[in-house]
Amino acid sequence: MRVAVIGGGIIGCLTACHLKQLGVDVTVIERGETGKEASWAGAGILCPIHPWLYPDAFTHLMNESLAMYPDFQIEIEAKTGISIEWKKSGLLIPFFDDDKVDHWQSAMDWSERFDWDVQQLNAIQTLKHEPTIAEGVRKSLLWPEVCQLRNPRLLKAVNVWMKQLGVSMLEHAEVSALLTDQGRVSGLCCIDGRKVVADQVLLAGGSWSGELAQQMGFALPVAPVKGQIVLLKGKPGLMRSIIKHDDAYFVPRADGRVLVGASMEFVGFERGNTDNVIENLMASMVRIAPGLKNCEIEKQWMGFRPGSPDGMPYLGSVASIPGLWVASGHYRNGVALAPITAKIMSQWMTGEKPSIDLSTFAVDRPLLNSPKVGFPEKVV
Ligand SMILES: Cc1cc2nc3c(=O)[nH]c(=O)nc-3n(C[C@H](O)[C@H](O)[C@H](O)COP(=O)(O)OP(=O)(O)OC[C@H]3O[C@@H](n4cnc5c(N)ncnc54)[C@H](O)[C@@H]3O)c2cc1C
Structure with a gap:
């Protein structure tokens, strides 16, 4: 199976590593250089800012992800020789x-x-x-x-790990369109005309995912x-x-x-x-x-x-376009949620039912604006 991942942030890159480990032929397509946007800029706090403001399903997802960090950091540091400065502070x-x-x-x-x-x-x-x-x-x-970690170090380590695993990386390649064949995903097209053939596509374009979704013909309120x-x-x-x-x-x-x-x-x-x-x-x-x-x-x-309007990520398939998946809208928690996102998305895309109920994070869930954890007022 061939998967094309749009976006080389922590979500796209780590999911690509997991997919590769499951035997998938995976290509990450990144407009700039991998790991240089939100995933690089974040503070690396491995805990939601005010977790009690979110629905319980969010805490369950968070707890699963944080529980993966001790082993994940040992594994990635051993494989790459790069310390991500994960520490219990x-x-x-x-x-x-x-x-x-x-x-x-x-x-x-x-x-x-x-x-x-x-x-x-x-x-x-x-x-x-x-x-x-x-x-x-x-x-x-x-x-x-x-705990906390240092984002640039995490991204550097994940980048090295992707190369070790043999994930294909297309940098300085901006995805401009989704290719379909009889309504089903068949690949991607870049602004410079390059094409990537794929059986499945994962939209992990960070803040740009909302615009990309609109171009692809479905609604995703990520901004x-x-x-x-x-x-x-x-x-x-x-x-x-x-x-x-x-x-x-x-x-x-x-x-x-x-x-x-x-x-x-x-x-x-x-x-x-x-x-x-x-x-x-x-x-x-x-x-x-x-x-x-x-x-x-x-x-x-x-x-x-x-x-996202309710502070939570969008995880899952796009019902109207078979073969298209989304992992985006992680808002203030993308680094903390990266391990579980990568695990469940890779399993799901390769045909295994996720072990956690993910309906709260469905791409077509009702639009619920939450003033406490959703979008802020227009200015600071
Ligand atoms: C100031 C700040 C503080 C934060 N603090 C924390 C924190 O303490 N803890 C925490 O867990 N999270 C924190 N976050 C949030 C976290 O950084 C994000 O949720 C996470 O990095 C999102 O990862 P991503 O891969 O979805 O997005 P990104 O890292 O933004 O990656 C998306 C990638 O997609 C690429 N892309 C977009 N459009 C296209 C296209 N058309 N073609 C090809 N590529 C494209 C972009 O260039 C980008 O590299 C913080 C974020 C910020 C900005």
Whole structure:
């Protein structure tokens, strides 16, 4: 069987590796270079931002994916010799008197229901664990098992792994049309006229999947949600855990760098960093974690999250076009969900029924706008 994968992000690349391991002849077609869009830009937090805001089916999918990470990181590092800097740093949510939303009870209920280890810290314990936090902190919740990784390293490793497995890669090739024969998928056509023959096609085009779907003749409400990030040059040990607050998150890397993220902007495909957004992120840092304020800004960047109206990915086949599949719209959680996405999509495309009920993620599910986890307001 021949499969063509549109998009060389983490979703397309990792699914291609799994397909290849199942004996499929697979080609990844990437408009630019593999792994240079959202999958490169993300913060690498392996936990949803506020998981209690999602339906239970999402948590089940997430838990399955996160459970795969320990073995996955050992395997990929052993095969490629590249460390993805997967580490258990924990995630801490501090609570202040002027918080707009109080997540405490929902967070506690969710953690208990899904058996996520959570610790309740008072102000003194919070400041002892994380001295960078503002002294006005009232209390905090700490999930010690939450992990993180470094996206560029993950993408580099997956790229090497694809080559080792013999996945065909067509870079600088922009897919312009789906080819069909009597209504069934027969391949793809690129803007420069190149054609790829395939029995099945997987649409994993990240934020561009919505537009591509429209060209192919079906509706997929995936659209870009821009996120800007600032990288601070800190000293190792300055921060222990990921700190998450409604206004911003802070992710400490092993080498002392701290990532400050991320804006949520519904501004289409507008590239580049903007002063007002970076200033807002820095203001949040001074308010929530002033212990970071003397760190020099090393770099800024941005990426387009493949957003969806209900915050959840689209996984499955397109009923109206036999042979066409979708794995897209992973929004804020694509790195965390990549292992399970790759596993189930590859099994499903090769004829094995997924072991998890995926109806919540169906491509033709009813359009449900969720203001809490869906698209943000037009501006930041
Ligand atoms: C600032 C930011 C922070 C984030 N933080 C986290 C986090 O902490 N944890 C987490 O799990 N997730 C996070 N995410 C989300 C995560 O990065 C994404 O959900 C994930 O990377 C999506 O992967 P993808 O492969 O679907 O998309 P992408 O990585 O965008 O890949 C899609 C690819 O398709 C290609 N493509 C598009 N159109 C075509 C075409 N016509 N022909 C050929 N190729 C095409 C693109 O060039 C691109 O390379 C974050 C994202 C951002 C931007």
